[in-house]
Amino acid sequence: MTPRWKFLFAGGLVFILLAALIFVPILRRRMKRAAKLQQQSEEQARRELTQPITINPGDPRVKTKLFWASDTIDSTLVPVTVDLPLSNDPVLRSKQVLNTLLAGPVDAELRTLPPDALLLAFYLLPDGTAIADFSEALATSIPSGIVSEQLAVNSITRTLEANVPQVQRLKILIHGQEMETLAGHLDLTGTFVVNTNPAQAHAKPAPTTPSTDNAAAPATDKTTAPTPAPGALTPDKAPGKLAQPQAKP
Amino acid sequence: MALLVAVMASSSQTPTQTQQPAPGTTPPPPGAAAAPSQGGVAGSVVASPGASAQQGALNVVVLDPAHGGTDPGARGTGGIRESEIVLSFAMEVRRALEQQGFQVVQTRQGNENPSFDDRSATANAQRGAVFVTLHISSTGLPGTARVYVNSELPPVTDSSGMIPWDRAQAPFLGLSRTLGDFVQGFLAQRFKGSPETAQTASVRQLRTTAAPAIAVEISSVTVEDRAELDRMAPGIADSIARGASAFRPSYVVPGTPGALP
Numbered sequence: 001m002t003p004r005w006k007f008l009f010a011g012g013l014v015f016i017l018l019a020a021l022i023f024v025p026i027l028r029r030r031m032k033r034a035a036k037l038q039q040q041s042e043e044q045a046r047r048e049l050t051q052p053i054t055i056n057p058g059d060p061r062v063k064t065k066l067f068w069a070s071d072t073i074d075s076t077l078v079p080v081t082v083d084l085p086l087s088n089d090p091v092l093r094s095k096q097v098l099n100t101l102l103a104g105p106v107d108a109e110l111r112t113l114p115p116d117a118l119l120l121a122f123y124l125l126p127d128g129t130a131i132a133d134f135s136e137a138l139a140t141s142i143p144s145g146i147v148s149e150q151l152a153v154n155s156i157t158r159t160l161e162a163n164v165p166q167v168q169r170l171k172i173l174i175h176g177q178e179m180e181t182l183a184g185h186l187d188l189t190g191t192f193v194v195n196t197n198p199a200q201a202h203a204k205p206a207p208t209t210p211s212t213d214n215a216a217a218p219a220t221d222k223t224t225a226p227t228p229a230p231g232a233l234t235p236d237k238a239p240g241k242l243a244q245p246q247a248k249p
Numbered sequence: 250m251a252l253l254v255a256v257m258a259s260s261s262q263t264p265t266q267t268q269q270p271a272p273g274t275t276p277p278p279p280g281a282a283a284a285p286s287q288g289g290v291a292g293s294v295v296a297s298p299g300a301s302a303q304q305g306a307l308n309v310v311v312l313d314p315a316h317g318g319t320d321p322g323a324r325g326t327g328g329i330r331e332s333e334i335v336l337s338f339a340m341e342v343r344r345a346l347e348q349q350g351f352q353v354v355q356t357r358q359g360n361e362n363p364s365f366d367d368r369s370a371t372a373n374a375q376r377g378a379v380f381v382t383l384h385i386s387s388t389g390l391p392g393t394a395r396v397y398v399n400s401e402l403p404p405v406t407d408s409s410g411m412i413p414w415d416r417a418q419a420p421f422l423g424l425s426r427t428l429g430d431f432v433q434g435f436l437a438q439r440f441k442g443s444p445e446t447a448q449t450a451s452v453r454q455l456r457t458t459a460a461p462a463i464a465v466e467i468s469s470v471t472v473e474d475r476a477e478l479d480r481m482a483p484g485i486a487d488s489i490a491r492g493a494s495a496f497r498p499s500y501v502v503p504g505t506p507g508a509l510p
Contacts, residue, residue, distance in 0.1 A: 074390040074442065143387030144323045144331075146397055146466045150450045151388075180365070180453060184315075184322065185384070187451040189415075190403075 055096060059085035065162035066101050067155040069110040075147050077112070077155055079162065080105060090166040094130060095122050097163045101155060112155035114141030120175065128168030129191060130160065139174045142183050149186035157194045168195045307500040309378035310351045310493055311371055313454065314339040318362030323387040325470030331385040332360070334478055338383055338467075341482040345490035354378070366414075369457035373417065379428055379496070380462035381489060382454050385478065389468030392477075394440050394485060396433040396447040397464040398425045399455035417459035424461035427499050432463060432492030439484040461500070465489065 063081050070078040084100065087093045098119050104111045117138040123131040142152055153172070160167045169191040172182070179188045314335040316322030322331030336357070343353045354375060356368040363371075372380040389395070402419040412420060429447030437443045447463065455462045467485060472478055 074393070075388065145386035145388060145469070146384060146450055146452055146464060147386045147395060147468070148388040150448075153451075184320065185452060185454075187453040187456055189453075190451065192451070 055085050056087065057085055059087050062086045062163075064097060064100070065159065066097065066105075067112070067158040067162070068101075068105040069112055069151060069155075071107065071110055075151060077151065077158060079158075086163070090164050091122055091124050094124070094132075094160060094164045094167060095119060097159055098122065098132065098156065101159050112151050114138060116141055124166065128166060128195070129171060130167045130169070130194070131171045131173060132156070133173040133176055136175050139179060139183055144183045144185070146185045149182045149184075153182065153186055153192060157192050161194045161196065165195065168193075170194050306377050307379065307493075307497050308352055309354060309375045310346050311354045311356065311375060311378050311380045311460070312339045312342055312346075313356040313368050313372075313380065313382035315382055315384045315454070316362065317357050317360050320362050323385055323470045325387075325472065327473055327475070329385075329470045329472070329475050329478070331470055332362075334385050334470075334475070335383040336360070337479070338482050338485060341486040342381070342383070342489050345483075345486035346493060349490045349494045351490075351493060365454050366457055368454060369417065369459075372462070373457075373459045375460070377500075377502075378460050379493060379500075380455075380458045380460045381432075381493075382452075382462070382464045384464060384466040386466045386469045387471070389466075390442050391468050391472050392440055392481070393443040394436045394465060394467045394481070394488075395444060396429045396436065397450045397452050397455070397466065398422065398429040398447045399462065400449050400451040402456065412459065414457055417457050418455050418462060421459065421461050424500065425455070425463055428461045428492065428496045429463040431495045432465065432489055435488035435491045435495075436465075436485070439488055440481070461496070 061083050062085070064084040064086060065079040065081055067077040067079055070076045082100065084096065086096055102113055102117055102119060104113070104115060108115070114137050116135075118135040119132060120135055121131075121133040125131070138152075142148060156172070157170055160170060171178075171191045172188050173179075174182075174188075182188055314332070316332035316335070318332075320332065322335070324330055336359075339355060343355070346353050354371060356371045357363055368382075369380075372378060386395075399418045399422060401422065402416045404419065418425070426447060433444060433447045437445050450464075452464045455464060465485065467478065467481060470478075
């Protein structure tokens with residue numbers, strides 16, 4: 001290499017170094033801005049997707065029964081009647097009542113579902129099977145235990161039963177996935193009975209729903225023999241059926 | 250073992266994973282396992298046509314201290330871990346049961362976390378056994394205890410007469426309720442504020458267990474001092490042992506003579 005080439009090479013290196021010194025901070029600033037923008041739009045999209053269904057004031061106001069924890073009897077549910085404008089569309093109506101249930105009662109102590117849990121999606125199949133997809137917080141923020149998980153699921157199924165007669169049974173998904181349990185105890189592989197009185201599917205549900213899940217009224221267990229309890233696995237949907245194809249011998 | 254159980258759990262027809270009735274016998278009619286389970290009448294659930302129920306001897310209690318290993322279960326603010334407490338409770342329950350003449354099998358001895366299917370497999374391998382899973386809740390009135398029986402399961406309609414693994418509890422629901430009501434009755438005498446009869450819940454652990462099976466959940470990890478829970482252990486142990494003894498005459502193996510177990 002001649003000294004002239006050496007000089008040119010060194011000059012080129014210095015030039016590249018200078019260019020890098022000038023452009024790298026600019027590039028970094030732009031990347032930061034882009035990342036922020038993307039984060040914002042993701043956050044915005046998520047919010048739009050999971051936005052609670054807006055209550056349409058034009059809808060007829062209905063006495064809506066929401067099941068939250070009782071403040072007098074330990075670990076039981078009581079219906080709270082709220083006047084809400086509800087859609088006649090069963091899917092919209094289900095979203096409206098479940099979002100109201102998730103929002104919680106005035107007394108936060110009586111919540112049955114974690115405050116950060118969201119309803120991500122709700123579908124209703126023609127056979128009356130509803131699929132509710134909740135955010136991960138439902139599984140991760142709920143106090144672990146049979147009694148607390150049972151109370152959460154029952155508050156959902158009984159609220160649907162009281163307000164949306166079209167829903168016969170409910171499958172619960174967590175962030176789009178089928179889970180084995182809610183938080184280590186309650187079985188989510190099957191579907192839960194919602195309508196405990198299918199013969200009157202389109203009639204207004206009776207005000208006194210059988211409460212076999214009610215810890216305070218075990219005596220009713222024996223009087224409501226033929227109808228499965230809300231929250232029981234339904235006979236026509238085998239546990240795990242949605243997740244696993246039927247095994248062949 | 251885990252692999253074997255996974256294979257067993259994923260197929261629903263291999264003979265190894267069914268308990269009874271034996272191949273070729275009349276399958277229980279749809280609904281037979283589910284219909285009369287509410288009344289707590291012993292053996293009512295197993296009246297399948299043509300199959301005489303066996304008066305079997307109840308010898309074994311399979312104790313399942315829930316959680317363990319990487320899964321601590323419910324955790325209290327005072328550092329209380331469900332997995333540790335249920336293990337020490339199991340020791341106490343074991344002693345009480347052995348005094349009543351039961352042989353006790355535990356699903357875990359130390360800080361391990363067998364899968365739900367592994368734990369059920371431990372119970373399903375025993376003859377003349379009942380299954381008791383022990384839990385501490387995160388909520389509920391401290392100082393109370395609840396017994397749970399599995400919710401009704403889809404009826405078994407397999408033409409081979411075998412019971413799929415994922416519904417192994419179905420033929421035992423009536424017996425489970427009888428056992429649950431006995432244990433809950435003794436618990437209610439000891440721990441005021443507890444329910445009088447067993448509750449129903451879709452407890453994952455119970456579904457794959459082919460034996461009379463109950464979950465006992467004690468409230469709760471929210472107590473300030475672990476000693477408050479430890480003080481409950483003798484009462485819990487005594488209630489489970491007395492409940493299992495009282496259940497002994499009601500224990501009937503659903504199925505036909507010659508069938509497993």
